[in-house]
Amino acid sequence: MLHNSRTAIFPMFLSCLILLSRLKRSHLAGDLISKRRMFFSWSFANISFFQPHAFLMIGIPGLEAIHGWISILFSSMYTVALTGNCLILLALRRTPSLHQPMYYFLSMLALTDVGLTLATMPTTLAVLSFDHRLIGFDTCLVQMFFLHFFSVVESSVLLAMSFDRFVAISNPLRYASILTNNVIIRIGLATVTRATVSLFPLPFLLKRLNFCPGKILLSHSFCFHADVMKQACADITVNIIYGLYVVLSTVGFDSLLIVLSYTLILHTVMSLASPRERIRALNTCVSHILAVLVFFIPVIGVSMIHRFGRHLTPIVQALVAYVYLVVPPVLNPVIYSVKSKPIREAMLRVLREKRKG
Numbered sequence: 001m002l003h004n005s006r007t008a009i010f011p012m013f014l015s016c017l018i019l020l021s022r023l024k025r026s027h028l029a030g031d032l033i034s035k036r037r038m039f040f041s042w043s044f045a046n047i048s049f050f051q052p053h054a055f056l057m058i059g060i061p062g063l064e065a066i067h068g069w070i071s072i073l074f075s076s077m078y079t080v081a082l083t084g085n086c087l088i089l090l091a092l093r094r095t096p097s098l099h100q101p102m103y104y105f106l107s108m109l110a111l112t113d114v115g116l117t118l119a120t121m122p123t124t125l126a127v128l129s130f131d132h133r134l135i136g137f138d139t140c141l142v143q144m145f146f147l148h149f150f151s152v153v154e155s156s157v158l159l160a161m162s163f164d165r166f167v168a169i170s171n172p173l174r175y176a177s178i179l180t181n182n183v184i185i186r187i188g189l190a191t192v193t194r195a196t197v198s199l200f201p202l203p204f205l206l207k208r209l210n211f212c213p214g215k216i217l218l219s220h221s222f223c224f225h226a227d228v229m230k231q232a233c234a235d236i237t238v239n240i241i242y243g244l245y246v247v248l249s250t251v252g253f254d255s256l257l258i259v260l261s262y263t264l265i266l267h268t269v270m271s272l273a274s275p276r277e278r279i280r281a282l283n284t285c286v287s288h289i290l291a292v293l294v295f296f297i298p299v300i301g302v303s304m305i306h307r308f309g310r311h312l313t314p315i316v317q318a319l320v321a322y323v324y325l326v327v328p329p330v331l332n333p334v335i336y337s338v339k340s341k342p343i344r345e346a347m348l349r350v351l352r353e354k355r356k357g
Helices: 002-048 064-094 101-129 137-170 172-178 181-199 201-207 227-230 236-272 277-282 284-310 312-338 341-356
Strands: 054-056 135-136
Touching: 002 064, 054 064, 064 172, 064 341, 101 137, 101 312, 135 137, 137 172, 137 181, 137 201, 137 227, 137 236, 137 277, 137 284, 172 277, 181 227, 181 236, 201 227, 201 236, 227 236, 236 277, 236 312, 284 312
Parallel strands: none
Antiparallel strands: 054 135
16 A cells, blocks of 8 residues: 555656746746847847948039049139138238228138138048048037038128128217227127037937938038938937028028118118218228128028929039038138238238248
8 A cells, every 4th residue: 555655656746846847947938038038129229229430421423533633623722711811810910000890800700711611621632632431420520510610600700790891881980989899809709609509509419310320421521410410310300490590590690680781881871972982981891792792692502402402413512512611711812802902912911021031
């Protein structure tokens, strides 16, 4: 009887061990499956947000075969821009008779053109001369900030220059008392502050976006905000609205005030009795009017193309962008040296001193 009970217990004990081992294996398997699922969820979380290490820039689409010759042209233009604007700054500094409000604003314009030239020159010449087309993501954001920063500052300086012309023509006797050195310094600080505050959020609004791994080709040899944000695979509504706000509140607002100031200037000029006095008053505004046209026409063209010009060929978009960024720094020194005799004589004096030295 005892022997039969022992023989009955042994199979039961063996089956219990087998069951426990199966339960342990199923528990381990479930644990492995859960860990594997957790690993895949972590992996998905890691690749669900993507930012490229670099963007790929292009030169002038369709003209890649002659990029070497085009680079010579651009090198010449950059040289003229830097030389002309630095020469204006040096001439204004060394000529005490030009230490007046009008020429202080001109020095701000020349300094801004130097900054705008240096912001785009390295990448443009790298693409056109050496076919070096990669630009790091963070480097692209830095270039984008300074490119738009100097554009907004130039718009503000042109507005300040229009105010200067309005005061000089409408109230010449109080010109020096209104535009004192302290007022000019405050205007300069205000232009820099406005540009910084307006554009500071742009890089961070781009940093939050999720980009597509295979979408890294830019439309230019430099980084525009409108161009970079189009590479994202996320919702860019906030970027579009804020970008439009920046354009309207800076360049758009400045252009309206410049038009208003010249409307008031024309009203004042037409009230002058002598036609000779009218011509003389308007002649003092010619250089500024040309500088305004040289800057604002390409700005409007670039803004319209990036928002409504998708049907245009890439070469047209590229050329308009180059006109916007390269031509004003080149032409502004030419305009003021040709139309302003004091500036021209001061620049020639500096060149003669350099030759003697």
